[in-house]
Amino acid sequence: MNDAAPEAVREKVEALRSQLDHHDYRYYVLDDPEIPDAAYDRLLRELQDLEAEYPELVTPESPTQRVGGRPLEGFPEARHLLPMLSLDNAFEEAEVLAFDQRLRERLDTHDTLAYAVEPKLDGLAVSLLYENGQLVRGATRGDGTTGEDITSNIRTIRAIPLRLQGAHHPPRLEVRGEVYMEKARFETLNARAREDGGKVFVNPRNAAAGSLRQLDPRVTAERPLSFFAYGVGYVETGNLADTQGETLDQLARWGLRVCPERDVVSGAEGCLAYYRRICQARDELPYEIDGVVYKVNSLRLQQELGFVSRAPRWAIAHKYPAQEQITVLKEVEFQVGRTGAVTPVARLEPVFVGGVTVSNATLHNMDEVLRKDVRIGDTVIVRRAGDVIPEVAGVVKDLRPEDARAIVMPETCPVCGSSVVRPEGEAVSRCSGGLYCAAQRREAIKHFASRRALDVEGLGDKLVEQLVDRGLVEHVDDLYALDSATLAGLERMGEKSAANLVAALEKSKHTTLDRFIFALGIREVGEATARGLAAHFGSLDALMAADADALMQVPDVGPKVAEHVSAFFAQPHNREVIQALREAGVRWEEHEPAARPSDEDQPLAGCTYVLTGTLSSMTRDEAGARLRALGAKVSGSVSKKTTAVVAGDAAGSKRDKAEQLGVPVLDERALMELLGGSATGAEPGD
């Protein structure tokens, strides 16, 4: 045994414990961890090592001796019939071999042990109590002795049977398992939360925990939770079977979901082979796992081995390389995608995460940057799950240096210098030099030549790529300078097809205004919108001269489209390319602009409406178009000048704002009356 621990060690131990306590609280109580598990595990290991060296420093309250966190107030307490423990961890193969060795020594046997093995799901542990086959209580693990009674929430999870199938159920049976959220459902949930400002979760485990521990079971019911049973706690009377493996089979027969990847293997070697097999399959599994669990298969031997303070001796979790790590964000660069999206990309201090070294990670878009409050110089959490692009998942705010800098979207495209625009209500910023920008070149040309645009027969995607890669075409107008000699020199092009292509290009020059507008590839201008613009303005020059207000007079054109169109034509480079196309001979018929609607057709002229929430009979865009067709303006924000706010289902802040300002609020029926034509009588609020 060691001499009394030096003061420095005591201080270190204290410091580690208070850090771990803090992180336990964030993780177990708030479901909102600040640091990745790998970083937490390092702190815990450090404390474990010090306590091993100085056992007199161990106290029962030490995070090394405890399970989980305190139950949330607000839920009734659920006392466990048998303690719910944690699992010891192994990070390396040697630790697994040592575990197996230790058990055989303890059991005093040279026999090979059989292990029940399964993936370690990353969710949260629950205890389900069945009495005579009926679910009577669901509880979280809590601190291992007392959990939260979450019966109403548990009952909303479809994967959990309220009544067991079959017969001969024990009078009391406590099933234990993991509530989790499938990866795809987690992504959808977060995507929706990002859109409507709900809570965005760091990873599927926290999404599952946060969803399950809701005081309102209706919220839980809306969350896509699932469940796998992995064992039995208390059972009256005796065991269901002799082994762990057979116990799970019995649970499956009673209608409980058990993991299809479970297996029974022989010895440490069998465990390690299983570990490698599941590792290969990991990315394809629909749920997230952070390791595999090995349990002595014989229940008799499990009982003989028993427990230490916080975990059974007969089981161990063998962890995979972490999918989240922390590192420093050194710089942010902006990349321009093929469709002009300008994306912030983090340059990182290289870090080993998800099995590879990562030095770049996406920050998605500026909304995400602001939401996560990421700054240059920050210590960030990098997440790389499966083959998805690594992303910055969060910031460790405590480690922010004083000189951390804000991330600012550039005003001009880093590739072509055109202005970067971000229409109201959109998360993505885009380069508006669609016809000119080198990053968007390939897509622009493919689109321009496509069948519904200028319809250049024989100019397929492969050919466009060759033309761009060889520097033969930079901008769309260069297409018209190609001659058959040049084209015949390309891969898979004979003289005949080269001549045909030149002829097709010549033919494509005679087009229509709506096709030409569509061919420009302006964001959100599809064929129908292009037709509307062509019919309304009659000529390209009139369209190019139109401001946002004039554009919004066109049916189907809302503020977003108007902004994309005016930003596009405002770029001198785009105008140059259009001019070059005209000079190359691209032409179409033009006509006088459509007659302005008379006042009689414009009963809502001078009114401004704001649409919010979900309408049942049409989309908000449709409603907006119909209001505009009657002469009204449709705006995105509520002010004193707003005539009325039309509030559909689940209308939120805009409705509140209207009420504050005393602006009338219309429901869908009132909107229909308004659109139905009662020209002046529609007094808002009736």
Ligand SMILES: NC(=O)c1ccc[n+]([C@@H]2O[C@H](COP(=O)([O-])OP(=O)(O)OC[C@H]3O[C@@H](n4cnc5c(N)ncnc54)[C@H](O)[C@@H]3O)[C@@H](O)[C@H]2O)c1
């Ligand atoms: N990031 C943070 O701030 C933070 C804070 C606290 C804890 N943590 C993380 O939480 C984990 C520790 O939590 P823990 O004590 O719950 O231990 P654990 O997650 O390492 O292991 C025990 C749990 O594994 C789960 N499990 C999944 N599949 C299982 C199976 N087949 N059989 C048995 N159990 C299975 C159960 O929920 C069980 O409670 C560590 O990974 C740690 O990094 C992180």
Ligand SMILES: [Zn+2]
């Ligand atoms: Zn650009």
